Amino acid sequence: MSTQPVGNGRHRVVVIGSGFGGLFGTKHLKRADVDVTLISKTTTHLFQPLLYQVATGILSVGEIAPATRLVLRKQKNARVLLGEVTEIDLAQRTVASVLLGEKTVTPYDSLILATGAQQSYFGNDHFATFAPGMKTIDDALELRGRILGSFEQAEVTQTQEERDRLLSFVVVGAGPTGVELAGQIAELADRTLEGTFHNIDPRDARVILVEGAGAVLGPMGPKLGGKAQRRLESMGVEIQLNALVTDVDAHGVTVKDADGTSRRIESACKVWSAGVQASPLGKMVADQSDGTEVDRAGRVVVEPDLTVKGHPNVFVVGDLMSVPGVPGQAQGAIQGATYAAKQIRAELAGKQTAQERRPFSYFNKGSMATISRFSAVCQVGKLEFGGFIAWLAWLGLHLYYLVGYRSRITTIIQWFVTFLGRTRGQMAATEQWIFARLALEAVYGDSEEGEEFVRGAAGRRPPAPSPGTPAVTAEAGLPGKPGGDRKVG
16 A cells, blocks of 8 residues: 655645536646645546447547546646555545556545446446447447447348347437447448448347436437437437336346336347436545435535535535536536635635635536438537537537647547448447456456356357367466356356
């Protein structure tokens, strides 16, 4: 175990998370008389709203996930520490993180907690084996492999029944991510892959959007939700509302309709975008604060100044905070982190005390979602509009929030090629992208599916090992992991 040095006596700020909240909080402390340590379990700042474009071959990972160290290279008072936070001690004011078994303890004077949220399966975590979410780079690359792999398998399959299953794509959840992903899978099949196969016509693919509620893009209202639904349907997307997914397996999903009847949708490729669950660090902090609670999604019910009770130096921002009227979007994380940084700076400058803080005030800049090329929906205050103008607004906003001029320029080029032409620049996919997560879960004993981990990825049995290659089993042992009896291969 290592302990970070006390330093030069300056105020120490620890920021946990490298998403919008963590990065903007750190950058807004650039000119403050503080030392900032940003702790993250990933090496990049992920522009999560564009993950679906990585999954469908429009953008590369590098365009939406620049290295955090490079982003902060010129900020002399900031350092980046890679590791997964395992413990936050509010009494001792320390944060413990672990990287490859090495534990590091970092002391702080002020803490900004911005660890975001992860995919929620509403208590059915085993669904993730067959229906990955859309929260990480690994999710996007795995999904790209599943989508393109389904077309490849359909090309060589021998039966029409199996071909139909392989060409059926189910997206669970009709929020912005689900709508955007369903639209892009449809365009991928209808435009990019047209004429590229001999035995199948990719345009025969079924894209099914399943939503448990009664509307598409429900929070955006019936007008914009209706526009999005009509546009998707004109593209051939099948929209099934009031349909609850009750089971997911290797071969499809089970859906329960509003009348109580259950039915099956046979599908090899499924993706889950139906809910989010806050990082468990939120509850860890709340449990140490007398009177602080978490909501059903695990978000911390913060004070008006975004702190936890009894700890005015601990700010919770982004998807981890529960504030009425603040959506779980990038703008909420950015505004919350910027607010926290301003409070720290003002108090260090002697302009105010913690008791004199003004409550956090959220400014809603609007919501938008893209449906297809040249079509989006946008809501700014009471103004609601869709179509080409909304699509241009969507492009402009996302370009603005991308980090770095290089990322913006290459993204514009990729969008130009994709939206005006028929090709996509990022169509590489490997079998390893599909199977790696499931293999690791099985090796580490985290998967309930055990021996089916690879079959579950694409609905088939993995290739047999080469002659002379030893089978991989738990008995072979894994350094650093306790023994077990689960068979992996």
